[in-house]
């Protein structure tokens with residue numbers, strides 16, 4: 001591959017040798033790529049601004065004996081505020097880690113790319129709790145990965161659960177269970193189920209609208225990550 005231009009988000013950086021850094025980048029054109037940014041840890045190096053976690057930019061890459069090297073890069077969005085807030089940093093780390101687990105080398109996934117880009121934008125600059133954008137990302141991410149849970153009806157008998165006072169949730173069965181069918185499963189509030197449904201259906205560009213009541217946020221944080229841990233063979237949560 002000759003020099004090629006790619007647009008990507010730096011998911012992870014690993015220091016290497018004296019002044020290099022290896023970057024795991026989610027690109028729009030080629031999915032996950034690993035590139036070496038040679039010399040980027042030297043003071044005032046031209047690649048140092050780009051070779052930083054969460055940065056979105058345009059990079060020019062060349063292939064050196066099968067290994068990709070960064071020859072130049074332009075920062076398009078640094079998401080700088082993420083590095084100044086603990087809550088933002090935690091949420092940004094969660095969404096990038098989740099994206100990295102499912103992104104595939106050399107396979108473009110525009111939906112995943114745009115979802116991550118929008119989530120980082122709202123985590124960095126949104127007006128609501130960054131956790132809300134993180135949970136909305138996870139709801140959409142699970143759906144994108146083919147793991148959308150059933151949230152409107154009972155997975156066992158098919159009865160509509162939206163009007164029911166008590167609803168339960170089963171990771172194994174993949175969704176909500178009515179009281180009559182699932183007394184042993186953990187109960188969930190109608191508000192949390194409704195919020196999950198809405199977040200899952202939201203357009204990625206609308207993540208900034210998500211604003212959860214505190215009690216629902218806490219409930220969904222546990223519910224969604226428990227489910228994610230169950231459906232993936234890996235642990236999404238730190």
Ligand SMILES: [Zn+2]
Nearest residue numbers: 154157178181
């Ligand atoms: Zn049922």
